[in-house]
Amino acid sequence: MNADQSRPVTALRQFVVGVGLLGRGLGIVLSNPRLLLLGLLPALLSGLVYMIALIVFLRFLPDLSGQVTWFAGDWAGWLRGTVEVIAGAGLLGLAVLFGILTFTAVTLVIGDPFYEKISELVEERFGGVPDAVEAGFWRSTRRSVADALRLIGISILVGIPLFLLGFLPVAGQTVIPVLGGAIGGWLLALELTGVPFQRRGQRLRHRRVVLAQDKPLTLGFGGAVFAAFLIPLGAVLLMPAAIAGATLLARKSLGKSI
Template identity: 25%
Template sequence: MLIKHMQCEKNSLDYFWQGCQLITQSGLRRYVIVPLLANIIIMSLLLTWFFHEINYLLQWGMEYTPTWLHWLGYIMSILIIIVIVILFCYFFSTLTNIIASPFNSLLAEKVEQRLTQQQISNITLVAILKDIPRMIKRELQKFIYYLVRAIPLFLLQFIPAIGHTIIPIAWFIFTAWVINMQYSDYAFDNHKISLKRTRAILYQNRHQSLGFGMIISVFTMIPLINLIIMPIAICGATAMWVDKYQYQVDQLELDFYD
């Protein structure tokens, strides 16, 4: 099994396509339905609000643009919209994941079971529903992790020049990291691995983590495709767990992170 792991040379895009394939497989489709429905309902409501408010949000952002930079109006508008879209996408993802977290965990378990051909646990939907308070607590921990880092980034937007050039790029990279952590965490959580250890393992594989997160971030911004991106991301991230991350859990030294 270790030899198979060492021979695995998949990249982030490979795992994204594997996620696309997995959600269509017989036996897994029924575990995709509930997260998919949650995604569609919440996305539809938030998109309606977003397009209704986008002009107001854009004007609000331009009010904080220094006068001497108004000649860059078009570029500034695009950058402001990018930041708003990134914030919207992550807020949407967080809200959806909190609601659908029990079903996302079940989907990750069934995907791992399919890929390993082994019974992972005796987890049932009833058992997962009983575990909802702990799952919600973990989702909130991830949200707090995001906020603590997002607030300084948000404030840096108001620094002339830097705020409208470097910060949008930093937002995209940071969001990609957090989105990858979000979807990878279901497989880790199914094995009761702490969020701290999960982040450490993902950091060890930061290039692949960021690559996968960037792919998911881009597709999250595409209408219609963003409705099915959540189960695809969970399946792809779980495949990474099976091929790579599970072998690193016992080997990881956390001294640096303590």
């Protein structure tokens, strides 16, 4: 097999490895129930707030769908209804993408000490970080908030075009949701690896470069987390495992043993 033929196989293999990192992270946190419970507390708090927000959003979704399809007001009833359904699906998809990313960002800020401990435990299991940088709680929190706001801003800029592309026949209901999941997974990987990269004194711009060096690995992990977070209560129950898996992703991307 020549280099051109082996490249897709290698990419697929790395993607599968990335997916498996979430499972490995789950195994690590399950082996330490105390840390698992500590990691669940911030996620439960954020989850309650987001659950209420989702219920309110679904309550007003029909009205929102009608408002964003104002141009179809004079169309035939069945056509107007079809457009409103597509718009509603697009709005729901946009809300899910934005909700998952902001949930992760908010939960990471609330539970920073807990998730720092989980990440540190994973690092120590595989040799630690000899040159770890101690940023301090407040400085680390400020950096986390700043990075999270940047990623949320990116998600808004990306989400609006995806919503508009959702009106395309066929592709808008097939290709665009998959593309949205891939972008969401990439942004999740960037968010979740913030803790291990900050431990090495590296910010968002650094981890973008490092994670981009092996995109299939990063997309495999991020896509697995994104899919898991779509499951009801998945984001709450799997948040500690996602942090552990993200630490493994950071180590592997930096050429460290896992």
